[in-house]
């Protein structure tokens with residue numbers, strides 16, 4: 001199946017001269033949950049805004065459902081729902097009116113049954129007559145999602161969906177997004193929260209300084225996550241690693257007082273038993289040892305740092 005979103009060689013230089021995106025290539029498949037992860041200012045919102053037609057690209061192209069976002073803007077835009085980062089300003093409108101109006105904006109026929117279902121799915125039905133300004137922050141966020149879904153888009157962009165919301169609401173949002181995916185909606189979310197990407201996404205892209213530096217299935221990133229570190233606190237500091245230990249690619253740290261071995265915890269063999277035998281044969285003794293799991297956070301920080 002062709003990708004539902006295809007981004008090729010997309011670059012953006014703002015009028016200030018700042019280059020926010022540098023030749024980004026990215027394909028999103030129909031029905032996936034894709035998390036775009038990156039530090040502040042990495043270019044996440046710029047990328048989403050270009051796909052949604054809010055910001056013009058400097059060069060490169062984007063298609064949504066096969067429609068070019070420049071040549072065929074309306075068709076492309078109709079396929080997209082966007083939940084912006086910022087909560088909209090307080091509104092005197094009711095929830096029902098706001099959501100129905102959004103549907104109309106895209107030229108969709110009035111469909112009360114659909115609006116009702118959307119509000120029910122988002123636990124907003126009881127609040128249908130409430131004015132938006134009277135709702136809690138979490139409820140307002142749900143209204144933004146309902147508005148974005150009102151015209152039945154095939155692709156939903158969520159820009160930092162859970163920024164500043166409490167843990168419980170965050171879990172609710174995750175549940176909700178999964179439910180949407182089950183109805184066939186493709187979801188692209190941006191987040192700072194690694195936990196969120198880990199929890200939700202089928203695939204994760206990491207963006208840093210306007211470049212996509214890795215795109216991988218979550219399962220594959222998880223296998224990287226599976227890497228562990230064994231740190232040996234040595235009895236006597238070493239000035240260098242003995243040649244016989246070279247195959248283990250050890251690192252000497254803390255002024256020669258620690259030897260660090262990194263291994264694949266999911267592999268059949270960790271190599272630890274052999275390492276300990278070889279250490280003893282090389283006359284290296286230790287007083288203590290610890291193991292630690294490298295986290296997605298470390299992978300992420302490492303990737304982003306390498307790029308600096």
Ligand SMILES: Nc1ncnc2c1ncn2[C@@H]1O[C@H](COP(=O)(O)OP(=O)(O)OP(=O)(O)O)[C@@H](O)[C@H]1O
Nearest residue numbers: 014016018020038039040041042043044045046047
């Ligand atoms: N209109 C603009 N004019 C000039 N520079 C801009 C403009 N909009 C964004 N930028 C710059 O482009 C870079 C990318 O911004 P963007 O909002 O896309 O990042 P982001 O990854 O979404 O960040 P955050 O996580 O903080 O929302 C930032 O350095 C930002 O200052």
